[in-house]
Amino acid sequence: MSAPIRIGVIGCAEIALRRMLPAFEDCPDLEIAAVASRDRDKAEEAAKRFGCEPVHGYAELLALDGVDAVYVPLPAALHAEWVDAALDAGKHVLAEKPLSTDRERTERLLAKAGNLGLALMENVMFVHHTRHEAVRRLVADGAIGELRSFHGVFAIPAPPDGDIRYSAELGGGALADIGVYPLRGALHFLGPELDVVGAQLSTGPGREVETAGAVLLRTPAGATAQLTFGMDHAYRSAYELWGSRGRITVDRAFTPPADQVPVIGLYRGLDSEEIRLEPCDQVAATVEAFVAAVRAGSAPAGDTLRQAELLDEVRRSSTEHAVPPRGPGSGR
Structure with a gap:
């Protein structure tokens, strides 16, 4: 041993x-x-x-x-x-x-x-949760036909003033801290050939970094990914895969509790099914993956580099289509 x-x-x-x-x-x-x-x-x-x-x-x-x-x-x-x-x-x-x-x-x-x-x-811990591999198998087995789109959302209530996520100097902002989850989810299911079609990052009143955003991506074959994220919202963490014959939904997708019974929603025509899996501690699974990487002397790069490229592309796209920051009482 x-x-x-x-x-x-x-x-x-x-x-x-x-x-x-x-x-x-x-x-x-x-x-x-x-x-x-x-x-x-x-x-x-x-x-x-x-x-x-x-x-x-x-x-x-x-x-x-x-x-x-x-x-x-x-x-x-x-x-x-x-x-x-x-x-x-x-x-x-x-x-x-x-x-x-x-x-x-x-x-x-x-x-x-x-x-x-x-x-x-x-x-990035959620990719080590067993539920997402089960979703991949469903898609690969044709459960929803040909995959047409991924819709991912992750948002949290506003952190308190002084939180480092509001600091531009420390690399804060909703994109890297929150948006990376649905972005990684899109890569996980649609693959690395995703390209940014358009993006919008918005800055809340009195903040120096973006507090919310939306991104549209597409694959060369025309499948799309729509991402919404932010840190001034009611909490939501979910994604949906939509295919030619059905769709798959996953709630509490990115940060589920270790004791939660994972559920996959499968919808085909008028039929619906809840697929229940055994609980999975994604933090422990991530630690185990790191131990295996250390023992091997290397870690699979996976989507890490492509994710970094897409984060840069999202920032560029948002800058090219910038809108004024939201003001107090603007309703925007």
Whole structure:
């Protein structure tokens, strides 16, 4: 039996403390070696909770010999810098999405990891949930005929003022934080040949980043993807696949609770069916996928690079068709 992989965490972000560190703790193939923060008290508090070494400073954690891999849950604008530094230090990396803020940096990081024989994985968790593979099988088996379109939506209520997602300097904005989910879903089902037809990003009153958006994409064969996302909405997380003979619906699609019974809606003509699956903990499944990548010395790039390209294309398209920001009481 292989020794556990010793993992360090660079930063005490909420997602690290609430979701990832508990999942690391529960994984028999991982051992939490250290938690780093630029705030010494935060590092010590997190380390005490998870029984590991507190480290004051990110570079100091990377210098530890007893760390095999690192998890990077920092703000998006800091991902590339610290992923790059971790690879230089010989560490495997699990990084929060997006891997970087542009395609060129993402491509360089993926190439560097490959050249060094290190696993570099972007933490897009929903793709590891068993429900989406079941949906893929239904589509492949012709359950809804030829696939014509994907409709994906993910939106959350407005975060509190001061949230890093409102900071342009830290790489915030609804597109990279929220829109990446339905975008990745479109790639998952329609493939990498998607191109952006048009996009609209809108900025809420008093904000310096986009808080909502909509995107239209298409494949060379004419299948389309329509995406809607935002962070000033009532919560919704869903997608629909529409084919020539039926459609498939999935609710709570991107962030389902681990104990939720996954349901797939299948509609053909006047007939409807609810397909119920066993619960799946997508956080644990993601951690297992990362462990497998570390053991193999590489992580499948999957849709990471194409996703980065499409995020850039969405930004360009939205700039070309920009509209004025919404104003207070505009009703828009």
